[in-house]
Amino acid sequence: MRPPPMGGRVAECRVVTAPLPLVTAPRRESAPSVPDRPPKTPTMNDKSPSRAVAWLVCALVAASLYGNYYVYDSIGPVADALQRQRGFSDQQIGLLNAIYSLPNVVLILVGGVLVDRFGAARMTLWTAAVCLLGALLTALSPGFAGMAAGRLLFGIGAETFGIATLAALAQYFVGGKVAFSMGLALSIGRLGSFSSDMSPTWFPQAYAQGWQPPLLIAAAMAAASFGGALLYWWLDRRVAAADKGIAQQQAQPFVWRDLLHFGKAYWFLLALCVLWYSVILAFRSTFAIKYFQHAHGLDLAAAGAMNSYVFLAAVFATPAFGWLCDRVGRYAPFLAFGAVLLPIAMALMALTATSLWVSTALIGVSFSLVPAVMWPLASRLVSPSRFGTAIGLMWVAQNAGIAGANLVAGWLNDRAGAGAQNPAGYESMMLFFGLASVGGAVFALILWLTAGRRAQERAALAA
Numbered sequence: 372m373r374p375p376p377m378g379g380r381v382a383e384c385r386v387v388t389a390p391l392p393l394v395t396a397p398r399r400e401s402a403p404s405v406p407d408r409p410p411k412t413p414t415m416n417d418k419s420p421s422r423a424v425a426w427l428v429c430a431l432v433a434a435s436l437y438g439n440y441y442v443y444d445s446i447g448p449v450a451d452a453l454q455r456q457r458g459f460s461d462q463q464i465g466l467l468n469a470i471y472s473l474p475n476v477v478l479i480l481v482g483g484v485l486v487d488r489f490g491a492a493r494m495t496l497w498t499a500a501v502c503l504l505g506a507l508l509t510a511l512s513p514g515f516a517g518m519a520a521g522r523l524l525f526g527i528g529a530e531t532f533g534i535a536t537l538a539a540l541a542q543y544f545v546g547g548k549v550a551f552s553m554g555l556a557l558s559i560g561r562l563g564s565f566s567s568d569m570s571p572t573w574f575p576q577a578y579a580q581g582w583q584p585p586l587l588i589a590a591a592m593a594a595a596s597f598g599g600a601l602l603y604w605w606l607d608r609r610v611a612a613a614d615k616g617i618a619q620q621q622a623q624p625f626v627w628r629d630l631l632h633f634g635k636a637y638w639f640l641l642a643l644c645v646l647w648y649s650v651i652l653a654f655r656s657t658f659a660i661k662y663f664q665h666a667h668g669l670d671l672a673a674a675g676a677m678n679s680y681v682f683l684a685a686v687f688a689t690p691a692f693g694w695l696c697d698r699v700g701r702y703a704p705f706l707a708f709g710a711v712l713l714p715i716a717m718a719l720m721a722l723t724a725t726s727l728w729v730s731t732a733l734i735g736v737s738f739s740l741v742p743a744v745m746w747p748l749a750s751r752l753v754s755p756s757r758f759g760t761a762i763g764l765m766w767v768a769q770n771a772g773i774a775g776a777n778l779v780a781g782w783l784n785d786r787a788g789a790g791a792q793n794p795a796g797y798e799s800m801m802l803f804f805g806l807a808s809v810g811g812a813v814f815a816l817i818l819w820l821t822a823g824r825r826a827q828e829r830a831a832l833a834a
């Protein structure tokens with residue numbers, strides 16, 4: 372009944388003696404290839420109780436992600452109130468979000484290793500607790516320093532929490548539907564981001580009272596997230612207790628050299644992750660609204676709405692694409708398709724007068740498809756006992772890329788004097804994001820055409 376554990380005392384479970392539901396065939400240690408089809412095992416029988424347990428875990432992880440992503444995006448809606456009521460500068464408000472990413476440039480690798488060491492369930496619980504403390508500190512602090520410390524604490528917990536939740540799904544859905552389950556959980560997370568953006572409409576009384584009540588609502592969301600994590604941890608303990616009789620092996624100690632054994636496909640995926648997320652998150656989260664206003668003549672409300680449709684599309688499309696991937700059994704072509712849509716959208720926006728709806732739709736598909744495939748694919752490219760480390764390393768580079776892209780794009784805009792009076796000043800920023808998105812698409816294509824093809828050839832030979 373228990374999935375192959377990822378860490379802690381019950382970590383390495385690739386040798387399985389009993390025909391257990393949810394415990395599946397061994398995966399490759401460091402294969403540089405992209406699987407054509409998820410391993411078909413007899414473990415995910417539609418009516419087996421273990422399948423129900425896996426979906427319960429998925430529901431708890433998704434609920435937990437909802438609260439976590441709500442807090443992640445909770446500063447934007449109170450930015451104006453923080454400026455008016457507490458006199459915060461733009462730089463201070465920017466820092467409340469930047470301080471989330473900066474420590475993670477180093478720390479998530481440690482977080483990933485801890486996930487492999489102590490297991491997904493324990494780390495989900497511990498990091499959800501850290502996130503709750505961070506959200507409370509942010510909401511209750513009387514001064515800027517306390518709020519910044521709260522966001523720092525939240526960031527330290529949240530990124531490792533993200534890895535632990537992906538690891539949980541990779542464990543429980545190892546026999547099938549991994550992309551669908553991850554897509555579903557991520558889509559509920561996106562719903563949390565969307566809810567946070569919509570909270571001024573949903574909780575007008577809270578916003579009428581000032582900056583604090585909305586942040587207390589965010590802290591309540593973090594508490595709900597912790598509740599979900601607690602239930603998941605409890606369930607995982609019960610599953611472990613039911614599996615007492617099964618031979619389990621000790622966790623492998625972490626060895627830095629292991630990183631070099633991840634294989635080429637993993638490194639292509641990491642490069643795509645850095646470039647694609649840098650464009651998506653730095654452009655969409657920081658500059659898109661301003662760019663739509665100044666270069667495309669939208670007012671603030673229309674620009675904000677246009678941007679939020681990307682989130683909304685992802686809520687529905689991410690699990691749908693995950694389902695499709697599981698069903699078709701292909702990953703790399705979908706990833707390449709999603710990655711190629713991004714430079715096309717950037718080119719349409721920057722170089723043509725095509726309606727913004729077209730580029731928004733393309734970015735919406737890309738934002739739904741790439742994460743729906745990237746994380747399940749990562750779970751198949753490395754050994755289960757190194758999944759946390761592998762994602763940790765990807766997110767170290769991703770956070771550095773996002774922070775760097777924000778700084779470079781801001782510098783390019785300032786240098787060119789970009790603004791409402793000078794829309795052409797955005798050209799260098801768009802060129803930068805365009806080139807980065809082309810780079811991401813190239814790595815996705817290489818991943819598909821080299822590692823993916825080789826896997827197909829091997830499969831054909833084996834047949």
Ligand SMILES: N[C@@H](Cc1c[nH]cn1)C(=O)NCC(=O)O
Binds near residue numbers: 530533557648742766
């Ligand atoms: N490292 C995280 C960054 C993030 C984005 N939203 C909340 N955290 C990540 O890549 N998560 C996976 C995702 O696609 O959201």
